[in-house]
Amino acid sequence: MEERPPGITKSGHEWIRGFLIWDCYYAAAFIGAIAFVLTLEDSTARSQPVASAILACAAAWYVAYGRSLMRADDESWRGLLYLGVLLILFAAADAFASASSIAMVAIVPQAYWTMRPLHATGAVAVFAMVPVAMDTLRTGAVTRSVADQGPTAVAIIVFSAIFGTWVHRIIEQSRERADLIEELASTRAELAEVSREAGMAAERERLAGEIHDAIAQGLSSIVMLVQATGSTLDQMDGLPAHHSDSVDLARQQLELVARTARESLAEAGALVEALRPTALDSGSLPEALHRLTDRAAETCGLSTTFALHGEPETLPVAVEVVLLRATQEALTNVRKHARASSAEVTLSYTDDTVTVRVRDDGDGIDPAVKPHGYGLVGMGRRVEQVGGTRKLHSAPGEGTTLLVEVPR
Structure with missing residues (x-):
């Protein structure tokens, strides 16, 4: 609130x-x-x-x-x-x-x-x-x-x-x-919420990286060492009977170690997956924007399309959250104010920037009129926080195009 x-x-x-x-x-x-x-x-x-x-x-x-x-x-x-x-x-x-x-x-x-x-x-x-x-x-x-x-x-x-x-x-x-x-006050509260979300997402990403790079890789190394040790034991032929019993016992213990390590590795993988940003839990940024576009068509009766240009790559969590929130706000404005029949969402990757473009065929707005409410203002502040820019192109009766560009 x-x-x-x-x-x-x-x-x-x-x-x-x-x-x-x-x-x-x-x-x-x-x-x-x-x-x-x-x-x-x-x-x-x-x-x-x-x-x-x-x-x-x-x-x-x-x-x-x-x-x-x-x-x-x-x-x-x-x-x-x-x-x-x-x-x-x-x-x-x-x-x-x-x-x-x-x-x-x-x-x-x-x-x-x-x-x-x-x-x-x-x-x-x-x-x-x-x-x-x-x-x-x-x-x-x-x-x-x-x-x-x-x-x-x-x-x-x-x-x-x-x-x-x-x-x-x-x-x-x-x-x-x-x-x-x-x-x-509204913008300050919104920025505080965005900063909190970005901070939580960054911390979750850091923890996921620590678990993956340290614990998961360490467990993988243990599994590989156990397997190598088992292979070495298999090559030890011609031992006396009392030594053979000890080797069999050692092999059983190594199998137990390997099984325990694999189970812990699986739990570490589950933790890494659980620590992904909540806004992007189900996949990458392009997949999240595609789902968002489809959901807008289902809930608002719009004809929506999603297009991807360039080769996607993983961006910092704060940047992906800003692009996702900007798209959500733009589609919400289309639903509430534009009286549009169609909307297009385009995600473009270039060498230096990533751009989200949301275009509708609605009533449009007068660029000289100051926007009411806090959505566009808050969006601009969020984009500026990650070093990006937000541009709005519109005219009465000609629809609206929103461009959000952030550095890679």
């Missing part, structure tokens, strides 16, 4: 998880606005208690709908619905008491939480024009209403556009940094 740095999850970052602070702010803003409306001496107000009750409904609307909407980071039509209802409540409250316009301190941040900056600025402009329109309806004097309420509306729009866009940009940067940290 991948480890994540403290404070980073798949669905949030520090700004989004700080909603408790925003809840406190909105609560203080609505309570303050209601208190202001109730305590202000305003002879033009139709009903301050009714305006306060409507503002309380706006606060309840935030709790019931807006709160979960903002936590979901949803900028769809649901945000427009939320602000539309909030606009109706705000206009109604302002119609009963002009002091209700103070509630803009709670409304403006909500607009930027639910919409992109440009759309949010437009929404704030609509809200800012409500006091101007209501004052015009109350007094019937358009010029006076614009003169009284217009500068405040313009100030709110300009300030919110500057400050809201700046805050939104900070939030986007925070999200990008969180995604980057998550990607780095």
